[in-house]
Amino acid sequence: MLVFVLGLLVGSFLNVCICRLPRGESIVFPPSKCPSCGRRLRAAELVPVISWLWQRGNCRGCAAPVSWRYPLVELLTGIVFLLIWRQLGLTASFATSAAFFAVVIIIAFIDLEHQLIPNRLVVLLSGVAVVRQIFWPEVPLGSAVWGALAGSLLLLALAVVTKGGMGGGDVKLMLPLGFYSGLPGTLLLLLLAFISGGVVGGALLLLKIKGRKDAIPFGPFLALAALVTALAGRQILEWYLN
Ligand SMILES: [Zn+2]
Numbered sequence: 001m002l003v004f005v006l007g008l009l010v011g012s013f014l015n016v017c018i019c020r021l022p023r024g025e026s027i028v029f030p031p032s033k034c035p036s037c038g039r040r041l042r043a044a045e046l047v048p049v050i051s052w053l054w055q056r057g058n059c060r061g062c063a064a065p066v067s068w069r070y071p072l073v074e075l076l077t078g079i080v081f082l083l084i085w086r087q088l089g090l091t092a093s094f095a096t097s098a099a100f101f102a103v104v105i106i107i108a109f110i111d112l113e114h115q116l117i118p119n120r121l122v123v124l125l126s127g128v129a130v131v132r133q134i135f136w137p138e139v140p141l142g143s144a145v146w147g148a149l150a151g152s153l154l155l156l157a158l159a160v161v162t163k164g165g166m167g168g169g170d171v172k173l174m175l176p177l178g179f180y181s182g183l184p185g186t187l188l189l190l191l192l193a194f195i196s197g198g199v200v201g202g203a204l205l206l207l208k209i210k211g212r213k214d215a216i217p218f219g220p221f222l223a224l225a226a227l228v229t230a231l232a233g234r235q236i237l238e239w240y241l242n
Helices: 002-023 050-054 069-088 092-114 119-135 141-161 168-181 183-206 219-241
Strands: none
Touching: 002 069, 002 092, 050 069, 069 092, 069 219, 092 119, 092 168, 092 219, 119 141, 119 168, 141 168, 141 183, 168 183, 168 219, 183 219
16 A cells, blocks of 8 residues: 555656656756646645546646646556565565656656657666666576667667658667566567557557557557566466466
8 A cells, every 4th residue: 555655656756757858847846837827736736646536637726627647647656566566575676666667657658748758768767777687686687688689679670671660769768678678578578569559559540540640659568568578477478388
């Protein structure tokens, strides 16, 4: 329960990062404001999820709708923290894993909104992955290095073949994701990302929400696949091999 609440609070901070980082704004100052009317938010309006539900998704000052992304990111972070905790317990490995996926969530939602993956977030994510690998490794070093190389080279080849259908940001993002997941994990990760990306992309085309020319960001699918691989990769691979 405490881990879930911690995740909600961290998720609330991730929202600030998702909002401000693409605009080059500071994430510590100024305090949170309503983007429509600029009114500073009071403490009661900063309670994760509950404030949003209580205000029925509207700003108290100007009644402008507040994006569903806010409660979604908070809930998602809470659930992710809870699942990682169930797997790793309250350990240093949990802390680095939670930090890693917190950054992954920021990247996924920025990519979703702006179709871009900021380089410095990829650098930050790589830093977390390297620190984890040095002090609390979950996969052998060779496996991590091969995961990073195989994953990013595969996406690089796809980027070349599709002439930019796969973005350079995805290729770079794959380095820390592959390093974190290790080698068998990275292949599963890519497979899951292609399947989920294909299904969702196909559905968006069929429902005519997106046209054939529209870019659909791939980062969120890589992020989701990395999470599933981290939480259930071993079970999925064992099930598949049997
Ligand atoms: Zn407002």
